[in-house]
Amino acid sequence: MLSKEQLLPIQKRMRINIVKMVANANSGHIGGSLSAVELISTLYFNEMNITKENLTNLQRDKFVLSKGHASPLLFSVLCEKGFLAEEELMTFRKIDSRLQGHPNMNYVDGVDMSTGSLGQGISAAVGMALSYKAKGLDYRVYTLVGDGESQEGQVWEAAMAAAHYKLDNLCAIVDLNGLQIDGDIIKVMNPLPIDKKFEAFGWNVLYVDGHDVDAIMDCYAQARAYKGKPTVIVATTVKGKGVSFMENDAGWHGVAPNKEQLAKALEELGGE
Amino acid sequence: MAKMATREAYGKALAKIIVEDDNIFVLDADLSKSTKTNDAKMVKPERHFNMGIAEANMMSVAAGIASGGNTVFASTFAMFAAGRAFEQVRNSICYPKLNVKICATHAGITLGEDGASHQAIEDLALMRSVPNMTVIQPCDDIETEQVIRAVAKYKGPVYVRLGRSAVETVNNENYIFELGKGVVLRKGSRLALISSGIMVQEALKAAEELTLQGIDATVVNIHTIKPIDKELIVELAKTHDLICTCEEHNVLGGLGSAVSEVVSQEHPVRMTFLGVEDTFGESGTPAALMEKYGITARHIVERIMDCKEKGLI
Numbered sequence: 001m002l003s004k005e006q007l008l009p010i011q012k013r014m015r016i017n018i019v020k021m022v023a024n025a026n027s028g029h030i031g032g033s034l035s036a037v038e039l040i041s042t043l044y045f046n047e048m049n050i051t052k053e054n055l056t057n058l059q060r061d062k063f064v065l066s067k068g069h070a071s072p073l074l075f076s077v078l079c080e081k082g083f084l085a086e087e088e089l090m091t092f093r094k095i096d097s098r099l100q101g102h103p104n105m106n107y108v109d110g111v112d113m114s115t116g117s118l119g120q121g122i123s124a125a126v127g128m129a130l131s132y133k134a135k136g137l138d139y140r141v142y143t144l145v146g147d148g149e150s151q152e153g154q155v156w157e158a159a160m161a162a163a164h165y166k167l168d169n170l171c172a173i174v175d176l177n178g179l180q181i182d183g184d185i186i187k188v189m190n191p192l193p194i195d196k197k198f199e200a201f202g203w204n205v206l207y208v209d210g211h212d213v214d215a216i217m218d219c220y221a222q223a224r225a226y227k228g229k230p231t232v233i234v235a236t237t238v239k240g241k242g243v244s245f246m247e248n249d250a251g252w253h254g255v256a257p258n259k260e261q262l263a264k265a266l267e268e269l270g271g272e
Numbered sequence: 273m274a275k276m277a278t279r280e281a282y283g284k285a286l287a288k289i290i291v292e293d294d295n296i297f298v299l300d301a302d303l304s305k306s307t308k309t310n311d312a313k314m315v316k317p318e319r320h321f322n323m324g325i326a327e328a329n330m331m332s333v334a335a336g337i338a339s340g341g342n343t344v345f346a347s348t349f350a351m352f353a354a355g356r357a358f359e360q361v362r363n364s365i366c367y368p369k370l371n372v373k374i375c376a377t378h379a380g381i382t383l384g385e386d387g388a389s390h391q392a393i394e395d396l397a398l399m400r401s402v403p404n405m406t407v408i409q410p411c412d413d414i415e416t417e418q419v420i421r422a423v424a425k426y427k428g429p430v431y432v433r434l435g436r437s438a439v440e441t442v443n444n445e446n447y448i449f450e451l452g453k454g455v456v457l458r459k460g461s462r463l464a465l466i467s468s469g470i471m472v473q474e475a476l477k478a479a480e481e482l483t484l485q486g487i488d489a490t491v492v493n494i495h496t497i498k499p500i501d502k503e504l505i506v507e508l509a510k511t512h513d514l515i516c517t518c519e520e521h522n523v524l525g526g527l528g529s530a531v532s533e534v535v536s537q538e539h540p541v542r543m544t545f546l547g548v549e550d551t552f553g554e555s556g557t558p559a560a561l562m563e564k565y566g567i568t569a570r571h572i573v574e575r576i577m578d579c580k581e582k583g584l585i
Contacts, residue, residue, distance in 0.1 A: 114363070120360055124333070131340050158329050160324070
């Protein structure tokens with residue numbers, strides 16, 4: 001278990017790597033990766049049981065990045081865990097790389113599901129949780145869902161199934177950053193209220209400031225303790241968090257920074 | 273002759289293997305009495321999960337279960353397995369090469385009375401075009417049981433195409449199914465009838481009738497449509513003047529296309545494709561539909577006589 005202070009340098013390096021990876025590839029999704037750094041670093045270091053020793057086990061705690069376009073987020077946390085070398089991050093989105101634009105589970109140990117096509121990851125997480133329940137295994141399953149992603153009908157098919165089978169070993173985290181490619185989620189196609197929808201489908205609903213590590217840890221603990229229903233943590237976040245000119249700007253959903261922007265971003269993040 | 277639908281044989285086979293292997297999971301989408309996965313549910317309810325009328329979710333759930341080292345059988349009608357959930361099958365199952373067996377029933381026009389909305393005539397085209405996918409269509413109950421046992425052992429995604437209507441048993445008890453190996457059921461010369469699924473029975477009947485016209489046809493059962501038995505098809509092309517493919521599927525993209533992809537590149541020989549002529553079906557009995565849409569033994573005979581008149585054989 002790492003303290004809030006111990007997580008800070010990890011989160012700083014993750015943000016730096018996210019920005020560098022996307023800049024180096026000249027493509028990729030920065031905004032929605034930066035928004036969930038606290039959520040995912042806390043998950044990997046303080047909540048999930050995932051280690052070098054159990055990494056290749058087919059059955060263990062699992063994480064499904066349902067919003068698969070936030071692959072820089074996933075690769076950066078796997079790097080912090082020591083599952084991926086930092087040099088390899090700079091192969092992201094390049095030919096012959098294991099680090100695909102959207103993650104492939106067969107290329108990288110620690111990527112628990114190939115995702116990218118929105119709505120499918122949460123269903124796969126339901127399948128994992130269902131199989132653990134059926135086999136009497138104690139492992140837990142986590143999935144990060146985008147707020148825009150919740151416009152996909154499949155998210156709600158999955159929500160229905162998870163509640164139906166009382167998958168209290170499943171915890172979905174909604175990255176509510178309020179923006180999608182074409183702009184504000186409420187203007188493009190309003191998916192709100194996401195919390196009430198999950199609640200209506202039979203989920204336990206928790207709310208958190210997605211950048212407050214103590215509150216996030218408290219939510220994970222509550223989710224773990226809650227029995228009889230799956231839990232969704234609706235996390236209010238800032239898209240592009242940590243880089244002032246990227247924050248709350250839909251324009252930074254899937255655009256790479258140029259040289260000057262990269263330098264400015266790294267300066268703000270305290271990197272080189 | 274004994275008759276049984278391939279979906280019935282699937283249900284019986286699944287009910288046997290599910291008790292032998294604790295890592296087998298079965299998913300269905302509110303059609304378990306029709307797809308016959310209910311047989312497995314009766315013997316092992318703790319491994320059978322109804323996912324409701326939500327096929328897209330079912331396919332991705334199947335992927336998640338399979339990712340833990342399990343074997344998943346996911347069933348619904350072919351229309352919804354290959355059609356509605358196509359992209360989940362592609363991205364959740366085939367791209368990561370997960371161990372999911374999509375056993376799709378009520379394929380083709382012989383689904384019958386429900387009509388065109390439910391009659392999948394495109395599923396072979398869709399499924400065989402996805403990388404990592406294996407595509408199998410058994411022709412009778414004996415072959416189906418062996419197919420189900422074989423795919424349970426094979427690691428990776430498989431699409432098994434099954435029918436609604438009872439069909440005559442073609443194979444005998446000594447039959448051995450081998451994935452990817454076509455079966456020569458009748459050896460003739462000059463004409464090869466290459467068939468699959470319920471059209472195997474029709475091709476065999478047509479071959480009998482053709483003997484009266486002085487034509488001695490070879491009849492082949494291509495149960496594995498992908499990967500297709502190239503070696504056998506090239507051999508058939510080398511030793512016959514005309515290949516007629518017989519399928520209960522659109523003539524675009526199915527068995528005929530798969531065979532011609534081999535023939536045209538390896539040893540070109542004249543072909544004729546018998547199947548549904550790029551048109552939607554309608555309500556009716558399976559027999560009436562086969563008659564109207566031109567996929568009976570009689571239609572095969574007529575097609576061959578027509579080819580004979582044109583001097584192709």
